[in-house]
Amino acid sequence: MTRRLPVIHGVTEHDAGPYRFEQLDLEFANGERRLYQRMHGRGHGAVVVVPMLDAETVLLVREYAAGVHRYELGLVKGRIDAGETAIEAANRELQEEAGYAARSLTQLRALTLAPTYMSHQTQLIIARDLYPQSLPGDEPEPLDVVPWKIDSLHELMLREDFSEGRSIAALFIAREWLRTQA
Known part of the structure; x- marks a missing residue:
């Protein structure tokens, strides 16, 4: 089953040393909205x-x-x-x-x-x-x-x-x- 990816309504970022933290305002296909957090590294992998x-x-x-x-x-x-x-x-x-x-x-x-x-x-x-x-x-x-x-x-x-x-x-x-x- 293929699901449609959630819609991102907004992203809030802040730096934390070697990482960048993001808070995503997401809306799922069923209409539910949630805030998710994710970390991005600053390197090249x-x-x-x-x-x-x-x-x-x-x-x-x-x-x-x-x-x-x-x-x-x-x-x-x-x-x-x-x-x-x-x-x-x-x-x-x-x-x-x-x-x-x-x-x-x-x-x-x-x-x-x-x-x-x-x-x-x-x-x-x-x-x-x-x-x-x-x-x-x-x-x-x-x-x-x-x-x-x-x-x-x-x-x-x-x-x-x-x-x-x-x-x-x-x-x-x-x-x-x-x-x-x-």
Whole structure:
């Protein structure tokens, strides 16, 4: 069933650091009116990278996560800088965070965090044919690089220090995509 999008009668904006908050005055097809809020990021999007060291091994990084005040395992990820494509950003972040570059990068799809109130999208990139190559990053300390067998994702999912939703979703999507490529 295709629904007509709500009519936007007005938008009120205010700035909040790295985000712009909007309040939308919406009217739905059934005549109901509601105020919705949404956040827009100020950047050019983000990437999450699934770096495949070989056909069976993904590289994870362990870094400090201020939101939960602990060290977290996850995938390489970061912002897309102005003038960069998602592929270029993925290769740069891979070099900054994991100390590798990739000869083959494939953009699979966009992931959203909370699409009911955030416009932010993260591009999922698979990096293959890796080789050692480092760039200085913005992290205050070197990140631990942890190889993990992609067939052991069931063990990774149960770890307390692996909780970031984009990393979890990206690994399962990548695993299924890689199976179709074999």
